[in-house]
Amino acid sequence: MIRALDTAPPPHSGSDMDDNHYVVHVVHTIDGRRLPTCQVLLQGLPVPTLVDTGASINLTAAEGYQRLSKPPPLKPTRVQAYAFGNARPLEMAGVFTAEVAHENTTVLAKIYMSTEGSVFLLGCQTAQEVNLVHFAFSIHASDLEDLVKEFDSLFKGFGCLKGPPLKLHIDDSVAPVALRHRQVAFHLRPKVEQELQLLEKAGIIERVSGPTPWVSPIVVTRKPKQPEAVRICVYPIR
Incomplete structure (x- = not known):
């Protein structure tokens, strides 16, 4: 998961306009643990991807960037990403914009590159844009009065069991x-x-x-x- 913090680092001339700090919960793959992975096309190249709905940015390793046949231009960045529980920020090499495709959907996404890590981390927004993740939000919160009005018959009298009589299994060896x-x-x-x-x-x-x-x-x-x-x-x- 990646979360934005309130503190911003010092300005960096010539970098992009993103000046937030982020916490990266997953940087390396974890053996033996089932993670939400899939495969997307990054600039047309199939890439194993880790989907993180708590991530605010997309993150890739330098190795993944170098594998691209036509790597997009890499720009400096002021973004600092921290591995979870680590006070030292990851070494960020820059940021680039690339095509991310899944099935019939292709979007342009900003991807940050780190010299550390080994996975391509797909953030929440991009995962939604390529239809990998869908969120269902409640559009109406019913209060108690609405529920009582809708199910009025259930709130009157006593609820009785309908159908065949209920049979209670009693241990005959127990004396009444x-x-x-x-x-x-x-x-x-x-x-x-x-x-x-x-x-x-x-x-x-x-x-x-x-x-x-x-x-x-x-x-x-x-x-x-x-x-x-x-x-x-x-x-x-x-």
Whole structure:
């Protein structure tokens, strides 16, 4: 990745107008690591290329520049590129403009040349221009109200499982446990009764008239955003 920094180096007479510093994360190939590589045509010459969507500039080694049959004129540059984690800038030999082609797309791109490194690094802008990289950006950020309005039916009532009844797989070797009912505070009992009726009416629970093999106590707590309402939870301690 290549990122522009705020500090600019001293002026350099006769150089191009680019006066930024850059950080180069990849300079040499890394054995055993899968990198986003492809092949592009540089001045008509097939060149193995490393695509870096975080790079702001294109970078090549001196060896790659010398391989071109008709190397473009090399101009001085004030740009300084730094290998990631290195305080010493790479030795920059200059900058040139060349044709970069991929499939049916050809563009003119500014390419910086360093005496160090061994790969041709294709920056983000050029990679997009030759259709090697595409970015998908969201054009609308929906807030909570938009989502609730769009899916209104999903925010009403209780969501129930539709289709065949759900089968719970129970280990028959485990003996059923019927735990004693916990006492509910007197001031909460009317609200608990009201909540139980609501759950029964919604089909979430069913009333039973006889003993059942499994019995777990309930835990009652107030709802933080609805102090007048209660939440009933089952406490399967065993």
